[in-house]
Amino acid sequence: MTAIKRKKITIVGAGFTGATTALMIAQKELGDVVLVDIPQLENPTKGKALDMLEASPVQGFDSRIRGTADYADTASSDIVIITAGVARKPGMSRDDLVNTNAGIVRAVCEQIKQHSPESIVIILSNPVDAMTYVAYETLGFPKNRVIGQSGVLDTARYCTFIAEELNVSVEDVRGFVLGGHGDDMVPLVRYSSVGGIPVDTLISPERLEEIVQRTRVGGGEIVNLLGNGSAYYAPAAALTQMTEAILKDKKRIIPVIAYLEGEYGYDGLFLGVPTILGGDGIERIFELELTEDEQAALNQSAESVRNVLQIVTR
Ligand SMILES: NC(=O)C1=CN([C@@H]2O[C@H](COP(=O)(O)OP(=O)(O)OC[C@H]3O[C@@H](n4cnc5c(N)ncnc54)[C@H](O)[C@@H]3O)[C@@H](O)[C@H]2O)C=CC1
Numbered sequence: 001m002t003a004i005k006r007k008k009i010t011i012v013g014a015g016f017t018g019a020t021t022a023l024m025i026a027q028k029e030l031g032d033v034v035l036v037d038i039p040q041l042e043n044p045t046k047g048k049a050l051d052m053l054e055a056s057p058v059q060g061f062d063s064r065i066r067g068t069a070d071y072a073d074t075a076s077s078d079i080v081i082i083t084a085g086v087a088r089k090p091g092m093s094r095d096d097l098v099n100t101n102a103g104i105v106r107a108v109c110e111q112i113k114q115h116s117p118e119s120i121v122i123i124l125s126n127p128v129d130a131m132t133y134v135a136y137e138t139l140g141f142p143k144n145r146v147i148g149q150s151g152v153l154d155t156a157r158y159c160t161f162i163a164e165e166l167n168v169s170v171e172d173v174r175g176f177v178l179g180g181h182g183d184d185m186v187p188l189v190r191y192s193s194v195g196g197i198p199v200d201t202l203i204s205p206e207r208l209e210e211i212v213q214r215t216r217v218g219g220g221e222i223v224n225l226l227g228n229g230s231a232y233y234a235p236a237a238a239l240t241q242m243t244e245a246i247l248k249d250k251k252r253i254i255p256v257i258a259y260l261e262g263e264y265g266y267d268g269l270f271l272g273v274p275t276i277l278g279g280d281g282i283e284r285i286f287e288l289e290l291t292e293d294e295q296a297a298l299n300q301s302a303e304s305v306r307n308v309l310q311i312v313t314r
């Protein structure tokens with residue numbers, strides 16, 4: 001009998017989102033974690049990883065965590081999560097990061113391609129729809145193995161606000177957000193419910209519109225409050241949920257950034273859509289019937305993604 005091997009998860013970028021994700025993944029014992037950052041930050045990266053590892057006897061998790069600046073340590077990872085890059089500050093849009101982060105994502109993907117050619121890659125770096133495209137191009141992996149994170153986070157914000165509004169458990173709120181990870185993303189009210197009850201029968205259209213608008217600028221709300229960086233707890237939770245869905249082959253229905261080939265009328269574009277996430281990565285894309293207004297909102301969001309993508313692919 002061959003021994004059962006532990007899963008290996010590499011997280012590139014040991015900053016706020018990377019380090020927080022490493023800890024959440026280890027706490028859930030999804031596998032062993034390798035945290036990578038640039039050579040100039042090798043010691044702080046090792047220090048963060050060791051500090052997390054030393055929490056393991058207290059919290060009782062058996063995941064190993066190591067920090068490194070050497071991609072040889074990441075070899076044969078099952079999952080690679082890319083959080084490397086710069087984050088925005090108040091007054092900036094995610095799109096302002098495009099040139100800097102495209103260079104970083106390309107360099108990181110060259111390493112992943114070489115050291116973990118069979119991995120499933122999840123991209124967080126912003127502007128994430130365009131960065132997922134850049135990663136796909138550089139990696140040359142099949143489309144099911146290149147996945148961007150936006151929908152889990154945007155949906156989590158939307159559900160948080162609905163639960164607060166109705167003073168009900170977040171566990172009973174269902175909904176999802178379609179489109180690009182920008183201020184024109186499309187929270188789908190028509191597909192949202194609370195304990196099975198359509199949300200538009202419980203909250204007035206005016207309040208729902210305010211919730212939709214707050215969701216759209218949810219990232220910016222945190223950026224303005226933090227003052228010197230962007231959200232990381234909820235983004236790390238989102239990455240952890242996606243990693244778990246894949247490593248446990250849960251086949252969860254999760255909105256992620258996927259490569260579209262005709263779905264929703266788009267071809268050759270990465271955009272947030274509902275999918276089945278399992279052991280093969282993106283196993284299926286659901287194409288929902290949209291109203292004219294919803295399709296128009298999605299078209300506008302897709303146009304924004306296309307515009308920023310042109311900057312890095314021309
Ligand atoms: N898609 C989404 O929903 C979200 C995206 N983000 C994005 O994720 C990225 C990271 O955010 P934070 O962790 O808050 O930033 P951070 O500044 O705390 O961490 C980024 C880390 O990347 C490292 N890095 C830079 N170049 C690298 C390279 N070539 N190789 C390895 N590591 C490298 C930096 O040294 C730093 O430690 C940003 O672009 C941010 O906008 C953040 C939250 C949500």
Ligand SMILES: O=C([O-])CC(=O)C(=O)O
Nearest residue numbers: 088094126219220230231
């Ligand atoms: O807002 C940002 O820059 C980070 C991000 O994508 C989010 O928190 O949604």
